[in-house]
Amino acid sequence: MIQNKYIKYAIILVSILIPIVTFYFWQIFYTSNLNVKGKRDFYLLIPTKSANFETVVDSLEANKMVHDVMYFRFLSKLLKYPEHVKPGRYKIKPNAGNYEVIKALRSGNQTAVKLTFNNVRLKQELVEKVAGKFEFDSTEFKRMLNDPEVAKFYGFTPETIVGMFLPNTYEVYWNTTPQKLLGRMKSEYDKFWTAERKAKAKALNLTQDEVITLASIVEAETKKKDEKPRVAGVYLNHLAANEPLRADPTVIFAIGDFGIKRLLHNQLLYQSPYNTYINKGLPPGPINIPEPSSIDAVLNREKHDYMYFCASPKLNGYHIFAVTYQEHLKNAKDYQKALNQLGIKK
Template sequence: MAKEVTPTKRSKKQKSMLVPGLIVLFLFLFVSFSYYAYQIVYTPNVDTKDQETYVYIPTGADYQEALDSVEATGVIIDKLSLRFMAKLMDYDELVKPGRYKLENGWGNRQLIGVLRAGQQSPVKLTFTNVRLRSQLAEKLAIAVEPSEEEIDQLLDDQEYLQTLGFDTTTVVSMFIPNTYEVYWTTTAKDLMERMHTEYNKFWTAERKAKAEQLGLSQKEVSTLASIVQAETIKSDEKPRVAGVYLNRLEKGMLLQADPTVVFSVGDFSIRRVLNVHLQHDSPYNTYKYKGLPPGPINVPNISSIDAVLNPEQHSYIYFCAKDDFSGYHAFAVTEAEHRANARRFHQALNARNIMR
């Protein structure tokens, strides 16, 4: 006779089989979730392919715009996990503008952590071969967030510049060409203040004393340095050229510096200064007006400034380019010697058919 299993006994048996199954299911889900969570947090999600990659998050950008900027770099492997982690870390409430370097192999947690902490990568700011104030604004704007127009507006603000001790004709001398580290989000005004600080650091007590011995202000040194820089690209010749102009100033002579004429005319393609150029009426035309021009004709570099502060002691009054086109100059004490040197150079120009 078959033995009957009561409903109560059957339920107990099913329950005893169900509990281990639930435990296994729970453990499976827990392990799966833990693994996925680990993947989201720690698995590398940045692949730069060993190339320097930066993301720029503009001032005022919101959460969506910030993440769009990150993804636009093209180095994010899993965008969904990045956004999940960003929400988990409250990045939507902690967006900070800046320039951030994305490192190869970063996980989402590390990447979002850097962004929300505002740990910017500094920009190396350099500016060389700057002739005009507008060019200075352009070069500065390449490295920082403020626009060329914003920077140029300050460079043209006479009232503001007076608070720094400059005006619109001398302000370029405040910028000492070097390599500086700044943050991309530096404002135009903060950038000006930084350059003013660097200017004051550059003008040490020793440099100030040398300028005083020459009877020149710091701005006048920079103005003369800009002429020296325009005259020669040879650093070893700069102190000699500076000595020539200092001799002329001491004698009360016209400087007669061709680069100032070119600057006053505004045509920087001129290779040969002619009489028509010399007649141009401008306070920068040192063939017409004695002394130094109102301000620098370019942004002089450190070697040019130091050449003026440490000029070669000599009796030369004249110089002109050598006829071998080496970039060096022939120097003379007398006008007769100078005319002979100039004649040879003009003959060389004519031979090469260089008219202007």
């Protein structure tokens, strides 16, 4: 009888303890413990050189991201996370539980950095787009872009390598290396250059680098997609006639003053290999990173006899095209008149 009584008590005790223990572990696993009451995602950065558990805990505590560090440590050890710390960038959503975060950290399930290239004119601007987004030092990235041997490895020169960075948004891991980033961009570049695009470049008697360089001039001349093939056709007509391109954006690029609205005669004589008023052919490299639409505009250029164009006096972003120089002078005069009326001298 007494033994049965103890068994009965034991069963009652266990039945009480099981829910308590279950609830306790449920709290440890799933109750909000990280980024509690946060209003936005937090990104935990775990450096490659110091990827250890204490670094993770220190970072969470320094950023006030962990509510109960004891719970976090307990479950981390239970899941053997201290032995499997992986560097990277990890997203912690508001009111995240220990288990979901530790699981992501332990598996190395990073949140990629979104890297966007657009409106880039100078190599330094490209470096600045990358600066601060990754673990590596941007100065090393800049050095590699200017290194002739690095450029040669990817099939470019220091002047043309920026053409490898096609405008788009890419997802790249925070702890990638400059070498891996360059490799990724080369891979995207190679994907873009399909057999069809290569065939069209060959038909124009242009290399891929030359297509991108010409596309950068088209890009600088007009933002109107429907006009780009016509602009490209003008410059291809100049190349076919072995005449200087006389592209104003190349002079502005050479001078380095992108605030210029109106080029003066002496500026057209500025000594630079990029000045297409005094040099025949294409400049040494792109004067910006052109959009794919500009590259395709060159590859699918409009066939016509136009040799000249100038901005429309309507100042609507479009241009007026001409076959003869006399027509062009008239169009240019109308445009200059529009600038004078607005008081634009430079």
